[in-house]
Amino acid sequence: MKALVIGGTSGLGRALAAEFLSAGWDTAVTGVREEAIMDFSAAYPAAKVSRLDLSVAGAHARVETLISSLGGVDAAAVCAGLYTDDPEADWTAEEKVIAVNAAGCAAALNAAYGHFRKKGAGRLACVSSIGGVRGNARCPAYNASKAFLFNYLEGLRQNAAAAGLPISVTNLIPAYVGEGTGCGPAMLAAVLAGRRSAYLPGYWRLLAAVYRNLPDLLHEKMARWHYVLLKPFMRRSPRWKNKT
Numbered sequence: 130m131k132a133l134v135i136g137g138t139s140g141l142g143r144a145l146a147a148e149f150l151s152a153g154w155d156t157a158v159t160g161v162r163e164e165a166i167m168d169f170s171a172a173y174p175a176a177k178v179s180r181l182d183l184s185v186a187g188a189h190a191r192v193e194t195l196i197s198s199l200g201g202v203d204a205a206a207v208c209a210g211l212y213t214d215d216p217e218a219d220w221t222a223e224e225k226v227i228a229v230n231a232a233g234c235a236a237a238l239n240a241a242y243g244h245f246r247k248k249g250a251g252r253l254a255c256v257s258s259i260g261g262v263r264g265n266a267r268c269p270a271y272n273a274s275k276a277f278l279f280n281y282l283e284g285l286r287q288n289a290a291a292a293g294l295p296i297s298v299t300n301l302i303p304a305y306v307g308e309g310t311g312c313g314p315a316m317l318a319a320v321l322a323g324r325r326s327a328y329l330p331g332y333w334r335l336l337a338a339v340y341r342n343l344p345d346l347l348h349e350k351m352a353r354w355h356y357v358l359l360k361p362f363m364r365r366s367p368r369w370k371n372k373t
């Protein structure tokens with residue numbers, strides 16, 4: 130069995146790729162930074178590692194070419210993503226986040242989904258974020274890009290169902306998991322079980338349901354104390370360490 134993990138050289142993607150490898154899958158991984166690519170190759174010599182920047186035009190064709198060069202795949206996971214903490218909504222930062230997290234990931238998902246449609250089966254997964262549940266004052270573009278992924282994945286899932294094809298589409302939804310080293314087994318299990326969504330950690334499914342249904346007025350007022358409430362969860366994530 131063959132797997133492709135896009136954005137698999139660091140963090141959550143790396144944790145998922147490591148699980149595919151240890152489960153005996155022939156695994157290909159992409160990254161962007163040279164040092165991350167070298168580091169992954171050294172740690173996992175059995176993996177095929179290449180560079181793929183989803184923010185550069187032509188990402189869809191490059192993913193198609195990559196999948197062909199692998200002789201097809203049975204599972205594809207898009208784990209690439211960028212975060213910007215951008216209270217002033219600086220457009221340069223927002224534009225890049227939207228380009229990678231929304232347009233770039235959609236290009237990769239579409240190319241992999243097209244491959245599975247032709248093949249007649251497959252396992253497609255994408256790492257979105259708990260941020261996709263609602264808008265956020267500090268990172269409007271990031272949360273919006275993740276909301277886009279929720280919706281895009283749902284569309285692909287419905288498309289597969291309408292075609293009567295056994296193509297699973299799994300939305301992996303992490304919440305403040307830091308480097309995500311402990312998340313690999315749960316992510317692989319969700320992909321192999323063909324789950325529609327998996328929250329990481331799982332209890333965020335309940336918190337997300339509450340948060341999604343919070344009245345708008347309360348949500349707007351909550352901007353002030355949102356991070357105070359979440360601080361105990363954020364401590365686990367290095368990316369949040371400078372926040373109040």
Ligand SMILES: NC(=O)c1ccc[n+]([C@@H]2O[C@H](COP(=O)([O-])OP(=O)(O)OC[C@H]3O[C@@H](n4cnc5c(N)ncnc54)[C@H](OP(=O)(O)O)[C@@H]3O)[C@@H](O)[C@H]2O)c1
Binds near residue numbers: 136163212
């Ligand atoms: N960690 C969390 O707590 C958390 C919470 C919610 C959601 N998420 C989401 O989970 C995903 C992975 O996050 P992470 O924390 O594991 O981050 P990470 O360690 O920075 O990993 C991101 C991955 O995406 C790749 N990447 C970055 N820019 C790219 C581009 N332009 N084109 C293609 N690939 C690109 C990176 O390549 P390099 O290895 O070369 O850098 C890396 O492999 C992201 O979508 C993130 O939004 C994470």
